[in-house]
Amino acid sequence: MPSTWFCLAIHSPAPAKLADFWARALGYQIVFEGPQGEVAIAKDEFSHPGMVFAPLDEPRQGKSRLHIELNPDDQDAEVERLIGLGAHRVDIGQPEDAGWVVLADPDGNEFCVLAPWRHPLEPE
Template structure:
């Protein structure tokens, strides 16, 4: 099968502002911006990207899908993301888990994992 994830769509009250947060968080670039969408990615040839789409309502409830971010230094990245506008959130995780749950400026949860020095695929 020839199928790949192209973009992950994110509903946003303010797509441009939320895209700017994720551009700073991931070190990506804005690839397209207009009134209907803001697309960000590592570059125009890398998949997947994130596309922020305008919606009138605010986020309600816990995400059913979220991003897991793999840092070199978990504590440094958590501090950096909080400085960018993320906030720590409790989604029911125990204190013993190896990840930190944060929410972006519109409340979308994501996890910052412990460093993964090698991934087994």
């Protein structure tokens, strides 16, 4: 039997602050705060996958090897909302006419906001 995806773990120098950003960005809630400063978010305490933010004392070095891609209904409005939450635009060499916008969260982790996309067989 294959594994079930439980969560995405992200180390951060400020896990509570980063958890708050991603909870607001995704419409999630904080479902756990641990004794070592770790914070977990998810749709609710029974849903997975979620995200866990754990303390890290050393700064990130180099480009992220993993990033999140968000698929909003309105790309421009979502980019502005996320910037209002604390994200900022970054240039990683993406083409000017790319169908995505690259942002970074408050810790500098890059993520993409895609142009709205639906699977051709997905009901409207």
